[in-house]
Amino acid sequence: MHHLPIARRDLIAGAAALALVRPARAAPRTADPVVTAPAGRWRGTTEAGVHVFRGIRYGVDPTRFRFQPVTAPAPSRDTLAATDFGPSCPQRANIDDQNEDCLFLNVWTPDARRGANRPVMVYFHGGAYTTGTVVDPLVYGHKLAADGDVVVVTVNHRLNALGYLYLARLDPRFPDSGNVGQRDQLLALRWIRDNIATFGGDPSRVMLFGQSGGGAKIATLLAMPDATGLFHAAATMSGQQVTASGPLNATRRAQAFLARLKATPAEAATLPIARLVDALAAEDPILGGGVYMGPVLDMRSLQRHPFWPDAHPLGRHIPLILGNTREETRAFIAPQPDLHWTNLAERIAPQLRVDAPPEWVVAQYRAQFPAMTPEDILYRATTAGRSWPGQVIEAEARAAAGSPAWVYQLDYASPVRPGGRAAHTDDIPLVFGTLDAPGSMSGTGPAARALSQRMMAAFVSLATHGNPGRDWRHHTLPTRATMVFDTTSQAVNDPRRWERELFARFPYIQPGT
Template sequence: MTDNTQTRTEPAVSTETGIIVGFRVDDVDHFLGVPYAEPPIGANRFRRPQAPRPWETPRAATRLGHPSVQTNPDYPAWLDPGKESEDCLFLNVWTPNSAAGAKRPVLVWIHGGAYQYGSAGAPIYDGQKLARSQDVVVVSINHRLNAFGYLWFGDIFPELAGHGNLGQRDLIAALGWVRDNISSFGGDSANITLFGESGGGAKIGALLNTEAAAGLFHRVIIQSGSQTCLLERQEATEVAQRFLKVLGVDSVEELQAADVESLKRATQAVENDLGVLAFQPVIDETLMSRQPWSESQPLGAVGLPMMIGMTRDESRGFIPEACKLGRSVADEVRDFFGSASLTDAEIADLIARYRCLTEHSADEELAWELTSDIWMRRSLLHLLDLRQASGGPNPTYVYEFRWRTPAFGSLWALHASELPFVFGNLAYPTAWDGVDTDASRAAADPGEQRYLLRDEMMAAWGAFARSGDPSTDRLSWPQYGKSKSTMIFQTGGSVIVQHPDQDRDSAIRHIRPGW
C-alpha cells in the first residue's frame, strides 16, 4: 500500500470521461482506482467490457479499486487488502508531477497469479518508487480472473460466442484507456511498455497473439511467464461444462442471476479437479485464431523489442519439501505443474541426463532443478528459438535472476523474487515461506548489496522503457543473439554470461514446452 501519511497536494487531471483528483507524495502523483470500463455486473456479467460512463463532477482517485473475485491462498506481500468484487475494472497511475505534454515512457504492469487470482493492489506492486527513480509513468491494471474472466461459453451458449477471453478483453480495454488518456498524465502514448510476471507475463504473450491489441503497446517485458500453449475450444468447453454442472445452471439467465459465493465455490471445485490452469485464454477464433507460440512467434511479437527472463529456482517455493515421505524424483516431476505433457519414458530420460549434468546428488535437489527447467526454462528457450528463427530484427534481451531470498534459509532465487527489486519496494510483508521479514532480509545482507541490485534492475527496466535497450551507464547489456548473451542479476554486481547452462539447455530442448 502507498504511504499516504505525508503532506499531500491534490493534483487533478482531465480524462475523456471526466476529471479525476489524486494525491501527491514525494513529487509523485497518485491516481488510484480509476475506472476504465463499466462494472461487469448484472447483464454485463460474462460479457465483454463496456466503455465507462462519463461523470460530471470531479471524481476522487485516492483509493485502490477492488480486486477481482477470487480465492487467493498466497502470503501477505501478494494480497490486496481491499474487498474483492465483480466491480473490478480499475487501473492505477503513478507519475512524477503529472504535467500534460511531458511525454514520459509508460510502463504498464500486468499482475501474476496465473489467471486465477492476484491484484494490482498487492503491496509489492506499488509503482511510486519506480516512477520517481526512472522518471516514467507507471500504470497497473485489475481485471476479471478465474471463472469470471476466463471461461469459454461460446460453444454452449451461442449468444456468448463473441464474449470469450474476458480477462484479456479487459486488458485490451485498459490499454485503450491508456492510449487515449495517458498524455494528460505526462505519458507518451507512442511509447508504452507492458511488463508482467508469471501469469502476467503469460497474459502479455497472449496479447501479442491478439489483433485487437495491435498498436496498443510498443515493447514487452515477460518475467517468468513464457507460456507457449493456450486452451483449444474443445478443452475450454469441457471446463465450462464442468463448471455449469457444479453450479447447477443451464442458461445464460441463470448464470447472470447466480450469487457470487456460488460462482466462487464452483470455481474452486473446478480448479481442485483440473488444476490452476483450468481457467486461461482460449483459441476462440474470435479474439485469437491460433496458438501464440506454435510454429512461429505471434505476429504481434515480430520486430517488437522484448526483454524476457526467469529466476534461477522457479519451482522451489512450490515444492520446498521435495522427495519427502518416500516420493521419487519421477513422482515429483510427473505431478508438478507443467509436466503433464511428458511421458514416463521422457521423464526417466531427463532424470538420467540431469544426474550427469548437475552437481546435485540428492534426489530433492534433482527434483527442484528438473521441475524448474521443465516448467519455465523449456518454454523460455522455445520463445527465444522462435524469435531467432523468424529472421529480421527481433531485439531480444535475456536475464536470469539469482539473488537468494532469505526465505527457506537463503538457499534459492524463488519464483517472483525479482519483483521487489523491479518496483524498488524492498520493505514488504512476508512473501514466500510465511516467516520471512524485513529484519531477516537485512540480517542476510549486512553489506546491503540488495540496494545495489535494486538500483541496477530499476535502471534497466527504465532504460528499456525509454529506448527498447536495457543497457545503462552501469550495465552493458547486449542482445541475446548467437552468443546467447544473458544478464545474470546477482548479489555483488550483475554480469553478462554467454550461454549459461548450455548442457542443461541441450538436455531439455527436445521436449515439448511445459506450459
C-alpha cells in the same frame, strides 16, 4: 559455457544504473493533484514526492454484462476522488475487497501535468488467469516512478470464470466469453492511450510488464489484432503463453464448471458471484486438479496461437525482455524433509510439464552434477521441465524471426527464504524497488539495493529507448546471450545449455492447451 564479462560489477553496476535512471523533476506540492483528462477529472494524493491516483474506473460495472466485453464509462463532469484502490476480481484466494465490479487502474507519476511526456510502464499481475491483484505493496509504483522518472500504471481485470469461461459453443449469446479478461486489458490500454498524457505520460512510449500470469497475458496480447498500436515494448517475467487453450478443450472445461455449478450458461450469467467462485473447484477434465481458465483460440479476439508455430507476426516488432528465475519451483514446492534418492523421481514426476521418465531425469542430473543433493535436483529439474521451457521456446522463436529480444536469468539468492536461491516472484520487488514490502524475499542490504537499481534501470531503459542498455546483448541463435542478474551481474552465452538440451528432446505442451 562461455562467459562474456562486462565492466560493471556489483556497486559499480548500481552506480551506473542510477545514471541511467534520471532523477524525477520537482513539482509544486501545495495541494492534492487534480487531473482533467478526456475520460474525466480526478483528485489524487502526493506521497513520497509522487502523485498517486488510485481506483480510476476504466470500464463500466461488468456485473450486468457477465461473460461479455464491456465499454469505457461515460466521462464524469464531477471531480472524483482517486485516493483508494478499487476492488479485486472475485477469486479463491485470501485477498481483501473482492467484487465483480473490478475494472480499475492506478497511476503513479512524478508530475501529473500534460507535456511531461514520460515513458509509461503498465503492470499486469500474476496468479495465472485465476487469482491475483495489483492491490499489493510489492507492486506499488512510488519507487519506480520516482527513481525511473516514469509513469507507472497497474491494472485489475476480470479473472477465472468471469474472464475466461468459454461459452461460445454452448450459448451463442456469449461469443467473446473465453477472452473477456484479455479484452479488459485492451480496454485499459485504450484508456491509457487516450488519457495518460494528462498524467505526464507519453502515449507513444507504453511498455507492458508482468510477472507469471501477467507475462502470459502480455504474450497473448502480442498475438491479438486489437492490441496493435496500444503498446510499444514489453517484458515478461517468468510468464509465457506459447499456445492458448483450444476451443474444444475450453468447452469441456466450461461444461465441467457448469456441471459443478448446476446451471446453464444463461443461468450462470445471473447467479450470485459466490456460487461461481465455489464452482472453480470443479475438476479439470484434461489436466486434473482445479479447472483451468485462460485465453482461448476463439477465432475472434485470438485467431492464432501466440508462439506456435512461430512468434506471431503481429508482435515481432515489439522490443521484448523475457526473464525467469534460476529455481522457480522453490516458490511452489515446499521443503520436503523426507526427500531422498529413493523417492526423488516420484516427487519430480507430477511437477514436470514434459512427458519425460523421471527416473532417467534423476540419473542424468546425478551423472552431470554429482555434488547435487536430492533437494538441489528436485528444484533444478522441475524448474527446467516445468517453468522454463515456455520461455526457451518464445526466446528462440523470436530469435529465429529476427525480432528484438533480451533474456535474463535471476540467480540472486534470497537471504530471507529458507534454502535461499532465486524463486518464482523474486524479481518483482527488484524491478519495483519495493525491497521492504511484505512478501519480498530480496532483503534490503547493499547487494539487493544495487541489483534492484540495475534491474530497474534496464526496464526503464526499455520503456524509454526500446532497449535495456548497451551491455545487454540481443538473444540470438546459436549464442543465446543471457543477462544473469546476481550480486555480480554478467552476460553469459547459453548459461543452462545442458539442461536446455536435456529437456529439448521432449515436446512441451502449454498447460491449458
